[in-house]
Amino acid sequence: MNLIEIFSFVFVQRALLAGVLIAAVASILGVFLVLRRLSLIGDGLAHVTFGSVAFVLLVGFSPLYVTLAALPLVILSSLAILKLTRTRKIHGDAAIGIVSSIGIAAGILLASLSGGYSVDLLSYLFGNILTVNQNELILSFIVFLLVVSFVLIFYRDLFALTFDEELARSMGIKTKQINTVLFILTAVAAVLAMKVAGIMLVSAMLIIPPLTAMQLSVSFRLTIIFSVVFSILSVICGIIFSFLLNLPAGGTIVLFNVIFLLLIIATRRILPASR
Amino acid sequence: MPVNLISTEDLSFCYNGTEVLRNISFAVKKGDYLGIVGPNGSGKSTLIKNILGILQPQKGSVYVFGEPLASFRQWAKIGYLPQRLSALNTYFPCTVKEIVNLGSGAKASMQNFDNILRLMGIEHLSSRLIGELSYGEQQRTMLARALTGNPDLLILDEPTAALDPETRENFYSLTHELNHNQGTTIILITHDTGVIGKYARQMIYLDKKIIFSGTFEDFCTSPEMTGFFGSGTQHIICHQHDRSNA
Numbered sequence: 066m067n068l069i070e071i072f073s074f075v076f077v078q079r080a081l082l083a084g085v086l087i088a089a090v091a092s093i094l095g096v097f098l099v100l101r102r103l104s105l106i107g108d109g110l111a112h113v114t115f116g117s118v119a120f121v122l123l124v125g126f127s128p129l130y131v132t133l134a135a136l137p138l139v140i141l142s143s144l145a146i147l148k149l150t151r152t153r154k155i156h157g158d159a160a161i162g163i164v165s166s167i168g169i170a171a172g173i174l175l176a177s178l179s180g181g182y183s184v185d186l187l188s189y190l191f192g193n194i195l196t197v198n199q200n201e202l203i204l205s206f207i208v209f210l211l212v213v214s215f216v217l218i219f220y221r222d223l224f225a226l227t228f229d230e231e232l233a234r235s236m237g238i239k240t241k242q243i244n245t246v247l248f249i250l251t252a253v254a255a256v257l258a259m260k261v262a263g264i265m266l267v268s269a270m271l272i273i274p275p276l277t278a279m280q281l282s283v284s285f286r287l288t289i290i291f292s293v294v295f296s297i298l299s300v301i302c303g304i305i306f307s308f309l310l311n312l313p314a315g316g317t318i319v320l321f322n323v324i325f326l327l328l329i330i331a332t333r334r335i336l337p338a339s340r
Numbered sequence: 341m342p343v344n345l346i347s348t349e350d351l352s353f354c355y356n357g358t359e360v361l362r363n364i365s366f367a368v369k370k371g372d373y374l375g376i377v378g379p380n381g382s383g384k385s386t387l388i389k390n391i392l393g394i395l396q397p398q399k400g401s402v403y404v405f406g407e408p409l410a411s412f413r414q415w416a417k418i419g420y421l422p423q424r425l426s427a428l429n430t431y432f433p434c435t436v437k438e439i440v441n442l443g444s445g446a447k448a449s450m451q452n453f454d455n456i457l458r459l460m461g462i463e464h465l466s467s468r469l470i471g472e473l474s475y476g477e478q479q480r481t482m483l484a485r486a487l488t489g490n491p492d493l494l495i496l497d498e499p500t501a502a503l504d505p506e507t508r509e510n511f512y513s514l515t516h517e518l519n520h521n522q523g524t525t526i527i528l529i530t531h532d533t534g535v536i537g538k539y540a541r542q543m544i545y546l547d548k549k550i551i552f553s554g555t556f557e558d559f560c561t562s563p564e565m566t567g568f569f570g571s572g573t574q575h576i577i578c579h580q581h582d583r584s585n586a
Binding site for chain 1: 389392393394412413415416418420422431432433434435438439442469
């Protein structure tokens with residue numbers, strides 16, 4: 066099967082489009098999260114997503130609406146992480162750990178209540194971008210527009226907040242509101258990334274492309290752009306190779322993310338002054 | 341009647357039950373150069389953070405440019421240089437230019453931007469990453485950021501801590517020039533009581549509460565300060581800059 070044949074399938078076209086949109090969303094938000102040392106928020110929210118999906122499947126939602134139905138709980142959990150970090154003098158990693166544990170524990174209990182791990186639940190654990198439905202594609206497009214608009218409009222605020230939160234507050238930036246929007250969008254991105262990479266690998270989509278871009282260390286603006294480029298390239302290469310070699314798409318996409326990271330690190334070592 | 345750019349009334353602040361500031365009342369008028377001095381842990385930086393809304397006082401009120409802090413919106417009028425960045429990640433991927441630009445409000449122009457970089461002696465560093473710079477260069481970058489928007493009020497929290505003596509002297513001269521020639525109001529926190537006395541029109545000695553408020557000359561002749569420091573130490577502080585000028 067050649068590339069033209071692969072791209073002629075509607076479900077592949079839909080997967081590529083959704084994958085590119087979700088990759089862009091996760092990699093943009095990932096830059097702000099990684100630099101604020103909240104890298105593992107993706108992991109924590111993915112575990113909550115597991116609990117939410119288990120609940121949604123137990124209640125009996127149609128698979129068409131599982132992603133949408135899982136959203137409210139994941140958004141609330143994301144805001145809980147933010148709140149815990151702010152009010153209880155708990156560090157970000159510990160706050161993520163608490164919410165993550167609740168999510169995974171709830172998931173295990175709910176899966177057990179529904180008579181064990183169903184095929185549906187396992188498909189969310191490992192992800193399958195090729196099963197993206199019309200609703201999820203529309204949601205991806207809306208979230209992509211929201212994230213890009215948010216970053217373009219509040220770029221200066223987000224940059225200041227990421228660089229130094231106290232400094233941002235001294236500039237009159239409404240850090241509380243900006244943080245709230247950032248955490249809500251991260252929750253939505255985590256749920257969408259679950260579809261691409263699976264619950265097990267959501268954090269990879271948020272962490273690895275920004276880390277790859279940071280190896281190039283040119284400027285903040287270019288770090289965001291490079292992060293998006295590496296993430297999108299990984300999704301495209303991952304989908305094509307998974308199709309050609311009959312491999313799981315999620316794992317292949319994440320492997321490409323890692324390959325790009327290693328390539329950039331190796332190039333930087335060979336050409337240390339290349340900037 | 342000069343406008344108070346900053347004023348506090350009975351401001352008190354506790355951190356985890358420990359009193360850090362007690363009943364602080366003072367005012368800074370337009371054109372003032374106020375030096376705030378005091379020992380480590382005396383609440384100097386906490387006072388500034390309360391003024392800027394970074395921390396919320398438990399008691400008392402803060403007015404900024406005549407407005408209650410809660411309703412104040414014209415933050416571009418204030419340039420702030422923090423004591424140290426809360427957690428500067430060495431690998432933070434941003435350039436000196438990006439950071440300095442962060443301070444530019446609507447008032448800033450490219451010419452002003454270049455002038456400030458030159459003034460701070462960092463024009464050759466503009467495309468370098470912040471994490472690649474020495475602490476002193478980072479400090480000058482942050483000061484350039486505070487100055488880019490042509491602020492009416494400059495708040496500097498221990499700005500010379502990491503600077504070499506020559507750069508430190510240049511820095512104080514620059515604050516003097518900004519205050520005298522451009523009318524920029526300055527609040528400067530330092531441990532360097534003797535040196536700031538040479539530049540500041542007013543001084544506050546803080547140790548959780550205001551121990552002294554007045555001019556440097558008053559500080560040097562104040563019986564309360566003699567009682568606080570002892571006459572020998574007070575003499576050394578007050579004549580430190582005579583020696584540095586000699």
